[in-house]
Amino acid sequence: MDANTQSSNAHLTTPTRLTGAEILWATLVGEGVTTVFGYPGGAILPVYDALRKFPIHHVLVRHEQGASHMADGYARASGKVGVAIATSGPGATNLITGIATAMLDSIPMVCITGNVSSKILGTDAFQEVDITGITLPVTKHNFLVTHPEDIAAAVRSAFQIAQSGRPGPVLVDITKDAQQATAVFDFEGAKPKPYRPHPMLCVEDSSIAEAAELIRNAKRPIILAGHGVMQSNAMEQVRALAERSQTPVALTLLGLGAFPASHPLNMGMMGMHGEAWVNHAIQEADLLIACGMRFDDRVTGSLSTYAPKSKKIHIEVDPSEVNKNVKVDVALIGDLREVLEQLLPRIGGRDGAAWLKTIDASKGAVAVRDIKNLPDSGHLYAAHVMHDLWRITGGNAIVVTDVGQHQMWEAQYFHHEHPRTLVTSGGLGTMGFALPAAIGAKFACPDKEVWVVAGDGGFQMTAAELATIVQEKIKINIAVINNGFLGMVRQWQEFFYDKNYEATPMVSPDFVKLADAHGIAGAAVRTRAELAAAVEEARSAPGAYLLNFIVEKEDSVYPMIPAGSALHEMIRRPGKNPLVESANDE
Amino acid sequence: MLHTFVAYVEDLPGVLTRVASLFRRLNINIISLTVGRSERVGLSRMTIVAESSTEAGHRIRASLYKLESVVHVDDIAQAPAVTRELALIKVAATPKNRSQIFELVEIFRARIVDLTSESLMIEMTGVESKIEGLIEVLREQDGRILEICRSGKMTMRRGQHTSRVLRAMGAAGEPETDTAEALEDTAVEP
Numbered sequence: 001m002d003a004n005t006q007s008s009n010a011h012l013t014t015p016t017r018l019t020g021a022e023i024l025w026a027t028l029v030g031e032g033v034t035t036v037f038g039y040p041g042g043a044i045l046p047v048y049d050a051l052r053k054f055p056i057h058h059v060l061v062r063h064e065q066g067a068s069h070m071a072d073g074y075a076r077a078s079g080k081v082g083v084a085i086a087t088s089g090p091g092a093t094n095l096i097t098g099i100a101t102a103m104l105d106s107i108p109m110v111c112i113t114g115n116v117s118s119k120i121l122g123t124d125a126f127q128e129v130d131i132t133g134i135t136l137p138v139t140k141h142n143f144l145v146t147h148p149e150d151i152a153a154a155v156r157s158a159f160q161i162a163q164s165g166r167p168g169p170v171l172v173d174i175t176k177d178a179q180q181a182t183a184v185f186d187f188e189g190a191k192p193k194p195y196r197p198h199p200m201l202c203v204e205d206s207s208i209a210e211a212a213e214l215i216r217n218a219k220r221p222i223i224l225a226g227h228g229v230m231q232s233n234a235m236e237q238v239r240a241l242a243e244r245s246q247t248p249v250a251l252t253l254l255g256l257g258a259f260p261a262s263h264p265l266n267m268g269m270m271g272m273h274g275e276a277w278v279n280h281a282i283q284e285a286d287l288l289i290a291c292g293m294r295f296d297d298r299v300t301g302s303l304s305t306y307a308p309k310s311k312k313i314h315i316e317v318d319p320s321e322v323n324k325n326v327k328v329d330v331a332l333i334g335d336l337r338e339v340l341e342q343l344l345p346r347i348g349g350r351d352g353a354a355w356l357k358t359i360d361a362s363k364g365a366v367a368v369r370d371i372k373n374l375p376d377s378g379h380l381y382a383a384h385v386m387h388d389l390w391r392i393t394g395g396n397a398i399v400v401t402d403v404g405q406h407q408m409w410e411a412q413y414f415h416h417e418h419p420r421t422l423v424t425s426g427g428l429g430t431m432g433f434a435l436p437a438a439i440g441a442k443f444a445c446p447d448k449e450v451w452v453v454a455g456d457g458g459f460q461m462t463a464a465e466l467a468t469i470v471q472e473k474i475k476i477n478i479a480v481i482n483n484g485f486l487g488m489v490r491q492w493q494e495f496f497y498d499k500n501y502e503a504t505p506m507v508s509p510d511f512v513k514l515a516d517a518h519g520i521a522g523a524a525v526r527t528r529a530e531l532a533a534a535v536e537e538a539r540s541a542p543g544a545y546l547l548n549f550i551v552e553k554e555d556s557v558y559p560m561i562p563a564g565s566a567l568h569e570m571i572r573r574p575g576k577n578p579l580v581e582s583a584n585d586e
Numbered sequence: 587m588l589h590t591f592v593a594y595v596e597d598l599p600g601v602l603t604r605v606a607s608l609f610r611r612l613n614i615n616i617i618s619l620t621v622g623r624s625e626r627v628g629l630s631r632m633t634i635v636a637e638s639s640t641e642a643g644h645r646i647r648a649s650l651y652k653l654e655s656v657v658h659v660d661d662i663a664q665a666p667a668v669t670r671e672l673a674l675i676k677v678a679a680t681p682k683n684r685s686q687i688f689e690l691v692e693i694f695r696a697r698i699v700d701l702t703s704e705s706l707m708i709e710m711t712g713v714e715s716k717i718e719g720l721i722e723v724l725r726e727q728d729g730r731i732l733e734i735c736r737s738g739k740m741t742m743r744r745g746q747h748t749s750r751v752l753r754a755m756g757a758a759g760e761p762e763t764d765t766a767e768a769l770e771d772t773a774v775e776p
Contacts (some may be wrong), residue, residue, distance in 0.1 A: 132600065136607055141654040144600070161654060200648050320648035325642070495624070 002067040015186040020148030020179040021050040024112065027155040029054055030187045033083050035443045035580035036112075037061055037070035041087025042127060044114030059443065059472055062464035064091050066436035068098020068169075069462070071109050073440030076423045077398055077448075079110045079230075081162050082440060088115045089127030091110075091135065092173070097430060099169045100138040104427025105254060106231060110158045118146035118175040132173050140168030146175045148183035152190035164195045166318040167231060200319035203334040203342065209328045211289075211313045212346035218287035218311075220355045221247045224270065224299075227254035227426070228292015228317060228336050229514045230419045235259070239338035244344070246352030248359060250278050252293050253411055254426040260414035261395070267359065271299040273408040277362040278307040279567045281305075285310045286360075290318065292336045295325040296427070298564070305566035315339045377527050382406055382481045382551045384528055386413035389451060389479065392535045397449040398423060398441050402434035402458035405487035406539040408557040410453050431463030435478070441467060442474050449477070451538065456508045464576055469544045477538045478522075478546040480511050483553050491556045495571065515546035522546035587640050588617070590741050593632045594624060594658040595652055601655040605632065607651055614638050618671075620737030624734070629657060635740045657685065662769060668743040672737040673717045674699075675708045678730040694720045704731060 011018065011306050012258040018026065024047055024203040028036070037059045040048045051058055061067045082102075086095050092113040102109045116125040133544040134146045143154040151174060156172040215221060229238050235258055242249050246581030249259045250270040255380040259266050263331050265280045278555045279301075288310045294298070299304045303325055314321075314328040315336050322331045332339045349407065386409045389399070395415055400423040401407040407424055416422050435455040443448045454461075459480050469476055481487075488503040521541055525534045525548065538545035556574040595601045602621065608617050617635045624631035638646065643661050650659045679687050679704070687706065696710035708724075709758055710717055718738065724731055 061736060132604070136604060137611060140652075166652075196650075198651050200651060318648075320654070322644075322646050322648075454683060 011185055012187045015062075015184050015189070017182050018185045019046065019050065019182050020174065021046040022053065022150060023151045023183065023185045024155060024179070025050055025054040025189065026058060026085065026185055026437040027152045028056060031156065031159045033081075035059065035074065036085055037067040037074070037440065038085030039064050039067060039087070041089075041091045041114065042186065043088035043116055043176050044085065044091070044112075044179070045087075045405075046176065047085070047112070047114065047174075050373065051220075054194055057443075058085075059439070059468065061436070062467055063092030063462065064467045065097050065134045066439075066462055067099065068095040068109070068111060069430075069433050070437035070440035070443070070584045071111070072098055072105075072107050072424050072433075073400060073437030074444045075102070075107045075109055075440075076437070077420055077441035078444035079233075079286065079420065080444070081159055082501075083110050083112065085112045086114075087127065088113060088131070089129050091127075092131040092303075093129055095171075096135060096138065096431075097428075098436075099135055099171065100235055101425050101428045101430040101433060102169040103138045103140070105425065106167045107169065108162040109169040110155070110162055111167075111169060112155075112169060113173045114179065115144070115173050115175045119175040119177065120144070121175065131171065132213065133173050138169070139177065140173050142171040142173065144173045146173075146178050148181045150180065151183075151186060152187060154536065156187075156190050157192040160192045160195055165198055188500035194545070198317075198319055201334045202319075203332050203339055207330050207332055208342050208346065211332060211343060213313050214287055214313060214330065215245050215247070215289065215347060216350065218350075220281075220285045220289040220310075220367070221245065221281060221289060221352070221357075222267070222285045223247050223249040224252070224282075224288055224290045224293050225249050226252040226291065226293025227258075229255060230257035230307075231447050232292060232317070232336035233335035234292070234340055235419055237337055237344065239263070240344055241289070241291075241340060241347060244347045245350045246356065247289065248281070248352075248356060249352075250274070250282065252296070252299055252426070253424065256411060256422045257291060257416035257419045260417050262417060265356075269411050271296075272301070272424050272561050272563075273557050275358065275363075275412075275414065275560070276572060279561065279570065280362060281359050282307050283566075283568045288312045289316045290316070290328070291340070294321045297325070299327060301561045301565050301567040301569075305568075307567070332559050334530050337548075339420060339498040361569070379498065380411045380526060380528055380531070380549065380551050381555055382483070382549070383413050384531060385479060385481060385549050385551065386453070388531050388535060389453070390414040390539040392532060392539070393449060393451070395421075397421070397451050398445060399437075399451045399453055400424070400434050400441055402452075402454035403429045403431045403488075404455045404458060405483075405491065405555075405557050406453055406455050406481040408488075409481075419585075431455075431458035435462050436468075438478075439468055439472070439477050441473065446474075447538055450475075452476060452478040454478070454480055455487055456480055456484065456511075457486045457506055460508060461512070463514065465527060465571075466515065466520060466544075470519050474544065475542070476544045478515075478544070480548050481551055482508065482511065482548055483551050483555065484508070485553060487555075488557070491560075494554070494556065495560070496562065509547040510540045511546060520544045522547055522548065524550060526550045587638070589636050589638055589643050589646065590662040590667075590739070591632075591634045591636075591647065591650065592660040592662060592741055592743075593656055594626065594629045595621075595632060595653075596655040597623070597630045598626050598655060598658065601630070604653050604655055607633070608646070612638075612646070614642070616648075620738045620740050623763075630729060633739055634708045635739050640699065642762075660743070662741055662743065665736065667741050668744060669713060669718055669739050669741045670711055671714055671739050673708075674702075674733075674735040675710070675721065675724065675731060676705055676733040677708065677724060677727075678732055679706050680704065687724070688769055690723055690727075692722065696720060709731070726766065738769045
């Protein structure tokens with residue numbers, strides 16, 4: 001520990017007079033922050049000037065959207081609060097896509113922005129925007145701070161709000177004069193009031209009993225597990241519920257990893273691109289036990305035809321989500337883990353064999369997806385890439401995906417065994433998320449193997465962050481799934497717009513050369529035969545590595561439930577598709 | 587249906603925007619919104635009236651609670667409550683036609699709070715229908731209505747506070763002596 005570290009830690013115990021900028025860093029240190037992602041500018045310069053006195057590593061991004069995605073990826077991979085910093089005006093507005101991404105997926109994040117001096121607020125001064133006004137609908141809360149003595153309390157509250165209840169992003173906007181002026185820093189004195197749980201949380205004993213009764217009597221129950229399982233750290237409890245009641249588990253996209261993929265009760269992903277038999281089972285179920293998921297439209301399809309035969313138990317921390325999309329029979333509104341702890345003692349052994357057998361039978365002759373044994377037709381499909389990535393990494397890597405076809409193929413063919421190993425933008429569906437979020441994830445878990453999986457479209461949205469990888473000397477592997485199209489949009493055009501491929505064919509640079517220009521090694525992969533060796537080469541390379549997978553141009557993600565259709569009305573894999581895995585699909 | 591929410595909010599800049607923005611996002615028009623100080627130091631009290639589906643009440647209340655600046659929300663729904671509105675009405679009136687207006691003001695239990703040779707101002711408190719009744723008959727008079735200023739609705743539940751939160755805050759009110767109010771509610775409905 002150097003002298004600077006010691007002096008900054010001393011601030012935490014003894015009230016000291018500091019500048020607002022120093023107070024900000026000292027508070028972040030006090031909150032346990034070690035890494036921040038940011039980009040300097042005029043209105044945040046005093047903060048940057050004070051940085052060298054504090055034991056915090058600052059990652060210089062190439063665009064502020066990268067900073068907010070990195071903070072997000074850091075939070076998703078670690079479960080801790082991610083921190084992004086930007087200047088006023090365009091710096092602040094560039095953060096917004098990343099903030100909205102975090103909001104929709106309930107990610108704990110704190111964004112710090114500088115603003116013009118409080119005396120000229122609201123005058124359209126140079127690089128001034130009303131960032132607290134702009135971010136109001138996409139933050140859980142935000143603060144405008146104009147006095148140095150308010151900084152510590154605002155930042156500490158921000159950390160509390162970001163992590164409590166249903167997590168989310170919080171923005172703290174600090175005027176330049178507040179950064180420059182001095183105040184007494186009292187870390188303990190700035191402690192926020194104890195967290196006040198949402199007053200409408202409600203877990204009544206009678207509801208617990210009712211839920212237990214429904215589970216006991218159910219003939220065809222399914223657990224629907226979502227992101228909340230990880231947010232609440234309820235993996236064990238969900239597993240106990242599933243095992244004790246012999247109930248199969250279907251996962252949302254953000255729930256992948258919450259329940260081991262290899263577990264015999266794991267059915268895999270539900271919804272728009274879930275396997276047909278998973279969605280059929282949901283439609284046939286007589287009881288759905290929703291754990292930390294919000295019946296998103298990508299999961300339910302048409303609400304009027306959704307799971308018509310089932311009773312529904314909803315365990316959810318946000319009361320505004322209950323009965324929003326789907327009417328439920330029993331609502332247990334509270335922290336998932338706490339609710340399950342109350343519920344589990346009432347769950348006895350159940351014989352689920354008949355229902356599990358029915359589900360098994362509906363999978364068809366080839367129940368286990370094993371595309372590696374399919375004959376090599378010479379074509380390279382994205383599914384092969386995902387499957388081999390999973391096989392070669394042993395499923396132990398953190399995979400950070402972008403948004404689109406590759407994201408769904410990843411969800412289908414990379415079998416996530418552990419929580420927080422899939423980092424993906426679910427709710428907002430933000431293209432350009434993967435590369436910066438992966439940088440954040442790598443800083444959160446430096447000892448983990450991190451893979452970016454991105455399409456050729458999304459990758460180019462934030463490709464500038466390649467330089468950040470090089471400047472920070474971090475090891476990240478990048479798989480670009482390059483089909484020369486904005487693939488998912490093309491797929492919709494194929495299915496719903498008479499193959500009118502308007503604005504979806506995309507000319508891209510040579511990604512290997514692009515990587516090379518940054519000092520990142522790479523290779524192009526065009527056949528299945530080259531795949532495994534290329535992945536191994538990337539993994540063993542000392543630095544970051546980019547693989548440009550030139551895949552089949554007009555491949556589609558199957559099965560697919562068209563938006564707004566019933567869950568059982570899906571578009572199935574065409575028979576001639578070489579990736580058909582199930583006899584039922586033929 | 588018409589929803590009436592009573593919200594205790596922190597008395598800080600921007601809180602009104604946060605509350606209003608929630609309704610804006612749901613594309614719900616706010617029919618009336620009144621804000622003022624409450625019995626709690628540092629907390630303002632809002633009465634928000636909005637038209638929305640019956641089921642929306644739960645979600646709006648739950649969403650209001652998600653705002654960090656909101657401390658307590660009550661969905662009055664059909665519960666027994668007293669609702670009042672204040673109106674200031676300026677009418678063009680000369681010494682010749684004043685007396686008719688004085689008569690109306692008397693019947694409606696309103697008050698004259700300003701009088702000049704060309705105009706007078708009426709202050710009236712009551713339920714919405716009563717205020718609208720007065721405005722309607724004033725329109726039928728010779729004198730012209732020059733200005734109308736209405737506060738929007740203020741609502742308070744009858745009887746002792748039942749809210750768990752308010753009790754915990756130690757802010758439970760005394761029971762209202764509501765007989766007079768109840769009588770007034772039904773009195774003089776034109």
